[in-house]
Amino acid sequence: MKIPTVLIMFLFLGVAVNGQKLTSSKKAIIASVEKHQAELIAISDSIWALAETAFEEDDSSRILADYAEKNGFNVERGVAGMPTAFVATYGSGSPVISVLGEFDALPGISQKVKPTKEPLQEGDSGHGCGHNLFGAASLGSAIAVKELMEQGKIKGTIKFFGTPSEEKYFGKIWMVREGLWDGVDVNLSWHPSAVTEADVQSSLALVDFKVEFFGQAAHASSDPWNGRSASDALELYTTGINYYREHVKPTVRIHYHIQDGGQVVNVVPDYARLWVRVRDTKRKGMLPVYEHVQKMAEGAAIMANVDYKISLISGIYEVLVNRAGGEIMQNNLELLNPLTYTEDEIAFGKKIQEATGKPQVGMDSTLKPFAETKEHPGGGSTDVGDVSWNVPNINLKVTTAPMGTPWHSWAVVACGGMSIGHKGMVHATKALGMTAVDLFENPKLVEKVKTEFKQRKGNEVYKPMVPEGPPPIGTK
Numbered sequence: 001m002k003i004p005t006v007l008i009m010f011l012f013l014g015v016a017v018n019g020q021k022l023t024s025s026k027k028a029i030i031a032s033v034e035k036h037q038a039e040l041i042a043i044s045d046s047i048w049a050l051a052e053t054a055f056e057e058d059d060s061s062r063i064l065a066d067y068a069e070k071n072g073f074n075v076e077r078g079v080a081g082m083p084t085a086f087v088a089t090y091g092s093g094s095p096v097i098s099v100l101g102e103f104d105a106l107p108g109i110s111q112k113v114k115p116t117k118e119p120l121q122e123g124d125s126g127h128g129c130g131h132n133l134f135g136a137a138s139l140g141s142a143i144a145v146k147e148l149m150e151q152g153k154i155k156g157t158i159k160f161f162g163t164p165s166e167e168k169y170f171g172k173i174w175m176v177r178e179g180l181w182d183g184v185d186v187n188l189s190w191h192p193s194a195v196t197e198a199d200v201q202s203s204l205a206l207v208d209f210k211v212e213f214f215g216q217a218a219h220a221s222s223d224p225w226n227g228r229s230a231s232d233a234l235e236l237y238t239t240g241i242n243y244y245r246e247h248v249k250p251t252v253r254i255h256y257h258i259q260d261g262g263q264v265v266n267v268v269p270d271y272a273r274l275w276v277r278v279r280d281t282k283r284k285g286m287l288p289v290y291e292h293v294q295k296m297a298e299g300a301a302i303m304a305n306v307d308y309k310i311s312l313i314s315g316i317y318e319v320l321v322n323r324a325g326g327e328i329m330q331n332n333l334e335l336l337n338p339l340t341y342t343e344d345e346i347a348f349g350k351k352i353q354e355a356t357g358k359p360q361v362g363m364d365s366t367l368k369p370f371a372e373t374k375e376h377p378g379g380g381s382t383d384v385g386d387v388s389w390n391v392p393n394i395n396l397k398v399t400t401a402p403m404g405t406p407w408h409s410w411a412v413v414a415c416g417g418m419s420i421g422h423k424g425m426v427h428a429t430k431a432l433g434m435t436a437v438d439l440f441e442n443p444k445l446v447e448k449v450k451t452e453f454k455q456r457k458g459n460e461v462y463k464p465m466v467p468e469g470p471p472p473i474g475t476k
C-alpha cells in the first residue's frame with residue numbers, strides 16, 4: 001500500500017530536538033509552500049534557462065515581480081536606479097520583516113542538466129551559484145507569510161527585495177544607499193550550498209577598483225623609443241602585487257583580471273586596464289591593503305613613464321552575524337526533516353563528484369549543529385554584508401548540490417536545474433517562512449535579535465563604498 005505523502009509528513013514532522021513544536025502557523029506555512037511548490041519550481045527553472053547576468057536580468061526580475069504582484073503584493077519596480085531591482089510589499093504596520101532574493105547568473109558556465117560537463121550553448125552563462133533557486137525560494141516564503149496574514153493569523157508587513165547583480169558590482173549597495181531597508185526590523189536571507197545549516201559565519205569584505213595606464217603608441221620595431229608602454233606598467237604593477245602577497249596577513253586575498261593589455265604585437269600599447277579586488281575578513285583590515293595596492297599603481301606608472309588612473313567600482317562589507325537570529329533558524333530547521341534523495345538523484349550526485357574529482361559520497365542534507373561563529377571565516381563575499389550592517393540579518397544555507405561540488409561551476413548549474421536543487425529550494429522556502437512566523441508572533445525574539453545587532457555594530461557608521469552617481473549599468 002502506498003502511504004500518502006501527507007501522512008508521511010505527519011509522522012516525521014512534529015517536535016524538534018529542543019522541544020519546539022510545529023505550531024498551527026508553521027503547519028500553515030508548510031502547506032502554503034507545498035501548494036505553490038510546482039509554480040516555484042517552474043519559476044526557478046525559467047530563471048535557470050534564461051541565465052541572465054549582472055544588470056541584464058530583465059526577464060528573471062520580471063518573472064519574480066509579476067509572481068509577487070499576482071499574489072497580491074504591491075510591487076515597486078526599477079528601484080535605486082536599477083531597472084531589475086524591485087521591492088514587493090504586503091501588509092502594514094510592525095513588525096516589518098524582509099526576505100532577499102537574488103537571480104543573476106555567471107558568464108561562461110552554460111550547462112545542461114547532466115552530471116558531466118556539457119554546455120547548453122558553448123560560452124553562454126549559467127546559474128553556477130544557484131541564484132535561480134535563491135530568488136524563487138525567498139519569494140515563496142514571503143507569499144506563504146502573506147497567506148497567513150490574509151487568514152488573520154499574523155499581523156505586520158512582509159517585504160521581498162529583488163536584488164540584482166550580486167555576482168558583479170553588488171546591486172544591494174545601491175539599494176541600501178537608497179534607504180530601502182529603513183524601517184525593516186529583521187531581514188532574512190539564504191544561499192544554495194552543499195550543506196544545510198543556520199548560517200552564523202561572516203563573509204569577506206572586499207573592494208573592486210579599476211586601474212588604467214595611459215602611455216604613447218609607437219611602432220614596436222621601427223621607433224620604439226617614441227613609445228611609452230601602458231602594458232609595461234601593467235606587468236610591473238601585477239609583479240608588484242604578486243611580491244606583496246607574501247607580506248599580507250593570511251586573511252587577505254588580492255585578485256586581478258587583465259581587461260586590456262594592448263591589441264596587437266606591432267604597436268607599443270598606449271592603453272592597459274585591470275580590474276583589481278582586495279579582500280579581508282573585515283573592512284577595517286581590507287582598507288590599508290587597498291591603500292597600499294593603489295600606491296603601487298603609481299609606482300608602476302613612474303617606472304614605465306606613463307600616466308595612470310584609479311577608479312573605485314564598489315566595495316562590500318563582511319556579513320554582520322546575528323546568533324540570536326541564527327538560533328531561531330536552527331530551531332525551525334530542526335522541525336523539518338532532512339531532505340532525502342531517490343536512487344537516481346544519488347547517482348546523479350555521485351557522477352558529478354566523479355567528474356569533478358571528489359569522493360563519491362552523494363549529497364549531505366543532514367542538519368549541521370549550531371556552530372560557533374569564527375572570527376576569521378574563509379570563503380567568498382556577498383553584498384548581503386551591506387544589508388546586514390543596516391538591519392539584523394538571519395542567514396540560512398540549504399543543500400542544493402553534492403558534497404564538495406566546485407562552486408561557480410557547471411556542476412552547480414546542473415544541479416540547480418533539476419530535483420536536487422528543487423528539493424533544497426523548497427526546504428529553504430519552508431525554513432524562511434517558519435522563521436518569519438516566529439518573528440511575527442514573538443516581539444521578544446525581534447527585540448533580542450535587534451539588541452544583538454546593536455551590540456555587534458557598536459560605533460561603526462555604515463558607509464556605502466560606491467562612487468557618487470548611479471549604479472554602473474552598461475559599463476565595462
Ligand SMILES: [Zn+2]
Pocket residue numbers: 129130131166191
Ligand atoms: Zn551566490
